[in-house]
Amino acid sequence: MDSRRRLSIRCLTGLGFLLSSVAFLSLTADRWREPRLNLKNVEPATKVRVFTAPKTNVWADLRPDEADEVYKFLSKEWVDLNITRTPRHTLDSFIYTLETLQPNKSDVLPYLWTQESAPPQRCAKAVLSHALDGRAHYSYHAVGPLPVSPDTRVVPLTFPFTSGRHYVSKDMPDMVSTMEFCRSLAESVADITTELLGARVDRDNPNGPDSLLAFPRTTWNDAGHLFGWVQFFRPGYNSGANSILPQGIYARIDAVDGSSGGEGEDTDADWKVGEWFYNGVLYENLNKFRAAVFEPGFLKTPPNVDGPWTDTENFDASPDGRELPPPISIQPLGPRYKLDRKERYVSWFGFEFYFTSTQATGVSVHDVRFKGERVMYELSLQEAMAHYAGDDPMASGQEFLDSFFGMGTNAFELVPGYDCPAYADYLDSHLHRLGKTERLPSNICLFEFTSDHLLSRHTTATSVTVSRNTFLTLRSVSTVGNYDYTIDYVFYLDGAIEVKVRASGYIFGAFYARNAHKTEDEYGHRVHDALSSSLHDHVISFKADLDVAGTANDMVHLAVEPVTKTYPWDQPHFGRRNTMHLREYPVERETGLDWPKNAGEFYLVYSSDKKNAWGERKGYRIVSGTGIGSTPHLTVVNSTVLADAARWAEKDLWVVRRKDTEPRGADPFNYIDPVNPLVDFTRIANGEDLVHDDDNETSPTADGDDSYDGDLVIYFNVGSHHVPHSGDVPNTLAHTSASSVLFVPHNFADRDPSRESVQGVRLQLKHKREGAGFPGQPGGGDGDDDDDEEPSEEEEELKLRARDGNGNGREGKGGHHKLHTGANYFGTPYRRGVNLPLEALEPDLEKAYQSGSHRVSDLSSNGSAAGMRFQEP
């Protein structure tokens, strides 16, 4: 504990004047907005204004110049390590990644909430890959303060990790030689693969439809022995479809030299080939497998052959209607939000927030306020898991923790007009790795959208009021190998905030062996000639550091429960009533929660000390949102392959104390050391009590002692139990893969705040006393009690808001508008037609999409198209 604390402080000491100058620079720097579409014949758009964040974005990723400076600094500090930018061997030393070390919240709050305070020290977090005692490691280091000065130091970074370690050992085989081994192995069985699959490794045409790829999936057994299985795939090069082209031949491989996690030897692959598995039958060795294959009467199963069925497009079909483009959303007069692109700061109808992006976890949102009140300190993805099951050696052990591959690293360029509206703002990210900085162009977008449905409406006998539901979306798409995750942070006019993840892309199927023991149905559906859909769970963890009207918060369940009651005014006429009521249960310890049965409990985070005008605690409700049903957690109990790497997946929601030493619930390197993960979530959600002294709220303390100021953090999961079916081929569809959690204001304000910002119209109808909703009652029908007198408009106006003088003037603003018969708009309606250039409807993708700088996992030259993901090991 002491050492973590020390490091934390160490990293944060520094030179005030440098930090001040950073702040100065950032405050005077040029902010801009991109010019909008050139529209004619429209009302003048609002002026291009300089919009400036009130503070520096202290969470911002390193700028390229900062990264460069740190690289230089580290190459001096680590001069003995022979840092290379082009590693050739797993034992080479190189800077794996570099990014901002997120400042401690305890240091940021004074900066955000007081006038005098300087921003917290800026530090970098470097991941070094290097050999120690002959074994490769990844290790975390803090570098700071920045900019580099004589005071800048690099120190091991341990405080964010529950393990107390700052490294994981990277006891994996060398990928280059292992891939070469696999390829050679595949070549050595070309006779078999040709016979069974009609395919073979073809170095001259590696991406041909009947070429083969061979990948290993390796792991450790209980005794610490490294072993794995090699599987063959067709490349599916045309659309990146290899994950639905498994070939159903599996070869067991074992590390021959006994190199294992415990030993620290050169981990260059030196493999012994063991059993072979095909069509449900295990063969002791290659000779026996080969002999069997060429024996007459050998039982073959149909191969999994590429073809148009893996195409993601159908250019030729022309059903009625396809000759027309679909409806489309436009924003001809420009955006209604304000964006400081430099500081990545957004203001939209009361919402204000910063955002940034990191290589491991993608886009995150910080210091979210609504109408000046604090709502969230941080909202960020932590980890994205896919956990498979199956009865073949690959599918059965397959799981991915995608932050290891990089949700930000794999957030590729968005297609304007498709991934996001043509009118969206697009922003770049940077990757700092291997001593270099790369740009990921236009991989974040921000846009407002108007729903197909209203936010609110009401019809009365004399008026109709309709209010549009517009929302603001911050979006990125991470394509991690086969899957594309569209990740949205959505903001609504009433203060609601949503996290929504949609999956598309290719499933990772399993080979369907028709003639084998028919256990495939136990793990999926048959979705092509020789493809099983391969059951898997997606569980994606997010952190929400809620600060509902301040940091001191309490979590409660508000249960809606059936009850039998007797009421004093009811006796003796009615007796006992079966009815329902509310009961509140405080959450007094760190714990995991599942969504309640019958949605019968509200999970509420309340301010510990702030109430609204009606005396109700200001709160936000946490609820499974507008995805498909309620978000699930991992089906597998105590997963063998995951070990302790992802215990957060076992419940829907967690509430824990916020600590500087627990900034994240997961670490990317958990993936390669699941048994001894750097961050073990069970040590974060470990039952500490959440009862606190309300007086602490105004001065949140750095942690390190046992005092607790009420600053809690929610971890929650989105995802799905995915049993793909024929409709997932070629790609999973996003509308039914959506999963969401919503944070909805609950007594947060005194009244619905959207009334102040929404656009809509009140139709004041001619005052006719017309029919009732149902006949046979007084006033029903259009019977002869109709009274067709129509008061003059003037009379209407006088009458309609007559009560303004009498009414409760608490809200002040309301009621000054004179209503007239007809359409009374609030907010601003369209007032003229517009002349839309083609770009507003269909961006010129040949220009707009920066394909030249487009990057995507492309391991095809090494045997894998489309970023097939490797397990290490």
Place this chain on the structure above:
Amino acid sequence: MDSRRRLSIRCLTGLGFLLSSVAFLSLTADRWREPRLNLKNVEPATKVRVFTAPKTNVWADLRPDEADEVYKFLSKEWVDLNITRTPRHTLDSFIYTLETLQPNKSDVLPYLWTQESAPPQRCAKAVLSHALDGRAHYSYHAVGPLPVSPDTRVVPLTFPFTSGRHYVSKDMPDMVSTMEFCRSLAESVADITTELLGARVDRDNPNGPDSLLAFPRTTWNDAGHLFGWVQFFRPGYNSGANSILPQGIYARIDAVDGSSGGEGEDTDADWKVGEWFYNGVLYENLNKFRAAVFEPGFLKTPPNVDGPWTDTENFDASPDGRELPPPISIQPLGPRYKLDRKERYVSWFGFEFYFTSTQATGVSVHDVRFKGERVMYELSLQEAMAHYAGDDPMASGQEFLDSFFGMGTNAFELVPGYDCPAYADYLDSHLHRLGKTERLPSNICLFEFTSDHLLSRHTTATSVTVSRNTFLTLRSVSTVGNYDYTIDYVFYLDGAIEVKVRASGYIFGAFYARNAHKTEDEYGHRVHDALSSSLHDHVISFKADLDVAGTANDMVHLAVEPVTKTYPWDQPHFGRRNTMHLREYPVERETGLDWPKNAGEFYLVYSSDKKNAWGERKGYRIVSGTGIGSTPHLTVVNSTVLADAARWAEKDLWVVRRKDTEPRGADPFNYIDPVNPLVDFTRIANGEDLVHDDDNETSPTADGDDSYDGDLVIYFNVGSHHVPHSGDVPNTLAHTSASSVLFVPHNFADRDPSRESVQGVRLQLKHKREGAGFPGQPGGGDGDDDDDEEPSEEEEELKLRARDGNGNGREGKGGHHKLHTGANYFGTPYRRGVNLPLEALEPDLEKAYQSGSHRVSDLSSNGSAAGMRFQEP
């Protein structure tokens, strides 16, 4: 049983030639589409084509001329009843409603699925209100065949009702005199109401902010004695806000003459006033209440005063951004669906369906097919319940079954450009009641919309493919008093069908008595000076008569379960694995189901005999959709106030045998006879077995014997546990009140059908072998293994679809498109800019909204603005 069967047959006998001529007329009648927006400078829109439904819409509501004919027929048949069009008394005889009697499915299927068959007999369903033995009744009658001929008969209609009855007794007080009684009662306590509320009944200015309304809520006690409570409201006339203006004074009333359900006397109100209840204290009678009120030191609680806080609009606030209109969706080149407005038949990218609307339950959808295959015979709302709880005499007993008030009757005109896009198709409905036909203009809309997110996408090293998610929505909005329900049937390109209901409008609050025993928190939050938010459950029932690829279907749960397994190829190296697998559980009896824990089961309806190309049963999945979390059922167990009126609310989902004698799971009149409801759902879902002989499928039998052909029906609920908070004032917001159930194809086709219809683009990138998803691996970074050779476009084309010759040509169509580097569109993109007239952005509501014929529950002349709903009794 026999009698029901007989009636069913009776109604269906008739004259073939008449029916044939109806069919002839409908086939030759003029079909049309409305001309679209007048757009300049755009590509020529597709021609206006005549689009004709293949069959007559046998579910269509009565045309005005048909209704007229039936009215005339009935006035002769019922000449002795003195039918009036202007009833003045509850014992008067009048035709309450008239609509189409939905034909039996067993009669419709031959018409739909064979060439020779004539449409089934057309019949009407009339509800007669009349006195029998001195008691008022509602009774159902079948009238047919239509058109009226010498063979036309009117007979009591009993077969659709589990009760075997065709009537309910309407033992309620006369509303006119009861309302007058309440008003007089309120006037008699003007001194008290002025003292406590600052308000009194004001006949000269009944809608003034400090005028009072007085409503009764009556019910029966265990002994059959009619009693109730009168409550006072401020009128909230400006916005129809009376349901949030309860005044907290309650007077008990008892029928003095002993008139009760069992007796059959004149039910004119003749009331005795009993206890008074105010601020948590019960007073034995008015004298004691009055004495207490004017005693010094009497404990008053603040009144619930109207004011700007009930306004649904804020015209004056001008936060940044509100000076601009929000983004908006356009469809400049016209719709892509086809609509036969006369037959109410739609065709859209493989979907084909009919729709209609009824007064009780609003819009329903019929004979839904997808790509020629049957999916659903019927999808329709059954009932919409709101069930309250509270500790005052009103809130505690309050429940509404809104079909009684009429979900169709109260489906008012939609606001073009707001309720639905400006480019939507709008259709009218008709109400046939009291011997007249009224038009509800533009109260159904149909439109296509493009989501803010994609349907599918995938990025590879060399290409990106993005496909737009467009969907088709059929919408209506029912404003039943305080609440506005937006009801959508949504169709997706992959064959998915969604039912989605969103609530807005005013909550029905309870008076918040500040000084009383503080039990209000048990039933809601305080949301204004003297208003409690009043906990309630919304449970809305729909029927889905699924015919997945035919009528013979099976329902199963496909469970995703944790399991510990040992695999043959795994031993002894790994041992037992904690993993998961699938297990299927058939549903073998009629039953109610709740959504599973952790979403761990798929509810699937499979074709009993049809499989897809891969041997998987064609199916649809039923899943809680894109509303807020999973849909809930009623919290209250065995509700005292509901009795047997709505047992369907007790589970999320039901599966039952389909029968001609069980066309609906609820009846509107259940509301007024909950103890002996016309339709008791427990007699529909009564445990009959669902195991069937597969051979029956092709000839679905009329019911009446015990054979079961596998034709099952799903009843399901949407809704919410609504604990309104300050953000529900003034109106509940629809984005967080949404509730949905989705029907998603599950192995229904051989491959994703949306590929044939979707619009999107494939970006073929320049072929660069660029960086991998993570560095430190071969191909990672932009290291020196880059290969910047760029093959010529020609080479690309040759290569990219080279495998077409080799591939599996099963799908036939795919793969003929020559890809080129850059944007390859599928479907039709926009190709020119457009000049949009203002009407495409902002319809001229002063013209477009037919306010002259706008109708809404307006009981204000009788004391209630905005259709305050009465309980009968």
